[in-house]
Amino acid sequence: MSNQNVVSPDLIRQRFSRAMSDMYREEVPLYGALMELVASTNARVLASDPAMASQLRATGEIQRLDLERHGAIRVGTAEELATLCRLFAVMGMEPVGYYDLTPAGVPVHSTAFRAVHEASLQVSPFRVFTSLLRLELIDNPELRAFAESVLAKRSIFTAKALELIAHAEHNGGLDEQQAEIFVEQALETFRWHHSATVTAAQYRQLSAQHRLIADVVAFKGPHINHLTPRTLDIDIVQASMPGHGITPKAVIEGPPRRQCPILLRQTSFKALDEAIAFTDQQQATGSHSARFGEIEQRGAALTPQGRALYDRLLNAARDELEDFPSEANAARYDSLMTQHFQEFPDAYADMREQGLAYFRYFVSDKGLAAERDALTGMTLAGLLNAGYVRAEPLVYEDFLPVSAAGIFQSNLGDAAQTRYDAHSNRQAFEAALGRSTIDELALYAQTQQRSIDECGRVLNLQGLVC
Structure with missing residues (x-):
């Protein structure tokens, strides 16, 4: 294939992001309402804050604002993760960071597939937070063997998608027609399925072990479980959601509100309860909740020194709270976060001079x-x-383990708030990933x-x- 005919991976990623958004809007109508709320909030903020608007124009951030999305999926096997790595590579996305969520009671470890160069991020900042289920954490040997057998039988990629991945790897990319077909075929991996691959009783067993385990094991594929637009003021969105028929989670994850935002702040609405059919049922009389809507506000990327300060202040606030942040203690948690984060400079010039941010x-x-x-x-x-x-x-392009766990937990229910004694296993994750x-x-x-x-x-x- 002539290199002149190859479509830029950045453009393929941009097309895939838009196609994913269109699909998710059809599958989850509340996502459309969320998008409208975020768009109106961003317009309001830009109109009221000329300095911010000028900064976003000067850095090119304003052009990518409406394109900003991140999604999240969960896979069950090393083979699935390795193939996803190859699929994302066709779109110029590489695995950035390692996140262990087990200390917060979520039996997965994860990475974020995204573009790595600022020029590519300007074309499409699409990211996918991708988690691998840690089957070894299922303490029931029979249930663990059952989950492994179910996952071994499924194929989450279409034959055509696999063919085009191999073609791109051997020929340096895809031409226009191939890129179009690739986007269509890759999208199928992330589509929602109303039929489970297990019986109702088996689903209950998996769910009793952990609801996330049921979500990964009991379906034909790793349905996208949320897409996230970027807002310029997450507090306005949080306060406005109920008026738009959307119930937000009680606590905004991440740092408290600041004049100069840092890292990542996230909120979401509760996972939808959706009808599904089990293999021993003729009709969709069962239900499953996994898919939700999320909003994020991104701030400055922190240096190792800045991140150490952030982690120390976050841990101090949570230690003083002595509980998992919830609706019952949301006001106290917000107060503690604001109190402890007074120690973190809230001016970009100070952050730069003290080496806290990039x-x-x-x-x-x-x-x-x-x-x-x-x-x-x-x-x-x-x-x-x-x-x-x-x-x-520099805009923070990545994620925060504690925040990710908080989003997961708020949509898995209080019963899921357990802890695992297992240690982080980056080596095993990277072995499964293949790099x-x-x-x-x-x-x-x-x-x-x-x-x-x-x-x-x-x-x-x-x-x-x-």
Whole structure:
């Protein structure tokens, strides 16, 4: 295949993201209502905050805002995970980060498939948080063997999707027609199925062990369980959801409200109770709840130092709460989070100077107009102070284990709030994946350094460092 005929993986990802959104809107009508609420909220925020609107335009974030989505799926076997890795690679998505959710009582470990370069993220920031069920955590040997046998019988990919994945791997990509078919075929893996692959009694056994285990094992495939648009003000959305017929979870996951958002804040509506038919039933008389709607607000990506401070403050608030955040203690939890996070600087300049967050650097209009000889010997800090260069916070593109577990738990019910004694097993996850996961902090550092190098090139200053 001529490389001229190959469709960019970024464009395939963009098309797949839109197709996924259209499918999920049809399957879960409340998702459509959520999208409308987020769009109106974003328009309201941009109209009322010209400085934010200007910042988003300057960094290109405003162009990707309406495209912003993340989805989440759960698979049951190493083979399924490895093939998903290959499928996402066709769309330019790589496994970034390792997340162990077992300490919060969720028997999975996960990664996030996404684009890794800032230019690709501008085309499509679509991400899929992908979890692998840890079957070894099923303490009943007979039930564990049954789950393994059920999963071994299913094939979650169409034959055509597998064929096109192999073709892309051997030929350097897909042409226009192949890309179109690939999107259609790949979508089938994520589609909802109203028929279970087990009897009602078997489903109850799996669900009694953990509702997430039933969700992964009892169906033909890993239906997408939520899609998430990005809002510019999650507190407005949270307060507005009931007025739109949507019941939000009690607590917004992640950091408290701030002038300068950091990392990731998430909320969701409760999982839908959907009719399903078990293998020993003629009609859909059973029910299953797994799919829900979620909203996120993304802030600045934090450095290792910033992340350590965030984790310390989060843990302090949760330790003082002495319970899982819920509707009963939501107000106290919010108060504790606000109290403890007063220690975290709430100005981007302070975060940058203290090395708490990653930034992207741009030559300003003043810098473009400056005489190059006048800039000789200036440091990055000097250029910033003189207004020749400006700094904008890098958007956090990834996830938070505690927040992910909180979203999962709120949609699995209180009975699922248990703990597993098993230790994190990144090595086993990466063996199943077929490759190593990527360190997300290294990606932010690389993006930051590329922006500094570009400033140096434009201003004819070599060796600029942060």
